[in-house]
Amino acid sequence: MxxxxxxxxxxxxxxxxxxxxxxxxxxxxxxxxxxxxxxxxxxxxxVKDRAASSMIRRAEERGEIKPGDTLIEATSGNTGIALAMTAAIRGYKMILIMPDNLSLERRASMTAYGAQLILTKASEGGMEYARDLAMQMQAEGKGKVLDQFANxxxxxxxxxxxxxxxxxxxxxxxxxxxxxxxxxxxxxxxxxxxxxxxxxxxxxxxxxxxxxxxxxxxxxxxxxxxxxxxxxxxxxxxxxxxxxxxxxxxxxxxxxxxxxxxxxxxxxxxxxxxxxxxxxxxxxxxxxxxxxxxxxxxxxxxxx
Structure with a gap:
């Protein structure tokens, strides 16, 4: 075949x-x-499609995640869209955290792939605040942060x-x-x-x-x-x-x-x-x- x-x-x-x-x-x-x-x-x-696929596949190979798990990431857009796509391909739930001053097209693309989108107020700290919130949610047991910034x-x-x-x-x-x-x-x-x-x-x-x-x-x-x-x-x-x-x-x-x-x-x-x-x-x-x-x-x- x-x-x-x-x-x-x-x-x-x-x-x-x-x-x-x-x-x-x-x-x-x-x-x-x-x-x-x-x-x-x-x-x-x-370009973030490459990194998103790599981060999810390698974490799978190490046994850190498995299909059905929830993944969390702070993003300014492109990584989030790429992770949402890869999560859809490989069977994960995806929570993305993004400042609210970024483009409408980015928001729509993320949710089109089935991701849950959390918008934070840019006035509260932009991407820095979004990154802190992602780590806080992981500490609360709400999912696994792939952490593109340190991965x-x-x-x-x-x-x-x-x-x-x-x-x-x-x-x-x-x-x-x-x-x-x-x-x-x-x-x-x-x-x-x-x-x-x-x-x-x-x-x-x-x-x-x-x-x-x-x-x-x-x-x-x-x-x-x-x-x-x-x-x-x-x-x-x-x-x-x-x-x-x-x-x-x-x-x-x-x-x-x-x-x-x-x-x-x-x-x-x-x-x-x-x-x-x-x-x-x-x-x-x-x-x-x-x-x-x-x-x-x-x-x-x-x-x-």
Whole structure:
């Protein structure tokens, strides 16, 4: 009998595409190639599909959870959606805790997969408060927290899949890897793998400039710094203004046909800054998710 894939089997193997117009003088004339890894092509629409599948599968393998159990996670959106999908695939109940100032599309996607959504007031502490509440609920016996911020299975997904894909897709020519920094699982895992192939590869993180609020890009207070994060594994940081990320999101769609999220646009801003400093480089940035996840925010509305 023929064996067919499940939806979970379609996670990964996402396209890597070259930007044609936005790089301008920073591209061909300097010998630079800027490439976008389209993680919105994953089944639940983001790079977090990889980590969510990894965290649940590995916990199962260790006997820490079994189908029918309740899982709990604090999320700003993409991890929650990916966990809700994976929980639906593998037979778990999912409780997600999210600040109420994040997009309506994210809320709807989580509940569509059958997750229970708890909204917390952003004024009470945003993601930090949501993380505390998740741990409190676990202590009360209401479920198991996978804890994307401290779980090595988060970045392990990128050591095992995203990193090798980029190395193969570029034929080993990648010189710079650029990623938004949230939980930091993507940048930690991909950077770790790429450095095993070529220690000279530069890893660049996009962080929000002071006062900027960019979904998917965070600079955590010291007490909430993700335990999986090792600053020694990031060579350079680019501070991204909210307005320039939003403008770049519109440009990516209108000039390149890449309908990505705001954090992806922030990573592209960082990649272009890198391109302005180097020559003959192959620069890869992560398009973390799809732009349709942000339509209700108005970021893609044309200027009046």
């Amino acid at each position: 023929k064996t067919y894939m499940t939806i979970e089997d379609t996670i990964g193997s996402t396209p890597l595409v070259r930007l044609q117009r936005i790089p301008g003088a920073l591209g061909d004339s300097r010998g630079n190639v800027i490439l976008a890894k389209l993680e919105g092509n994953n089944p639940a629409g983001s 090595p299975d988060n970045f392990r997904a990128h050591i095992e899949s995203t990193g090798p894909e980029l190395w193969e897709q570029t034929g080993g020519e990648i010189t710079h890897f650029v990623s938004a920094m949230g939980t930091t699982g993507t940048i930690m895992g991909v950077g770790t793998y790429l450095r095993t192939q070529n220690p000279a590869i530069q890893v660049v993180g996009a962080q929000p400039a002071p006062g900027s609020q960019i979904p998917g890009i965070r600079k955590w207070p010291e007490a909430y710094q993700p335990k999986i994060y090792d600053p020694a594994k990031v060579d350079a940081f680019e501070l991204i203004e909210q307005a320039e990320a939003e403008t770049m999101a519109r440009r990516m769609a209108a000039e390149e046909g890449i309908f990505g999220g705001i954090s992806a646009a922030g990573a592209l801003v960082a990649a272009l800054r890198v391109a302005a400093r180097v020559e003959n480089a192959t620069i890869v940035f992560i398009v973390c998710d799809r732009g349709d996840r942000y339509l209700s925010t108005g970021v893609f509305n044309p200027a009046p």
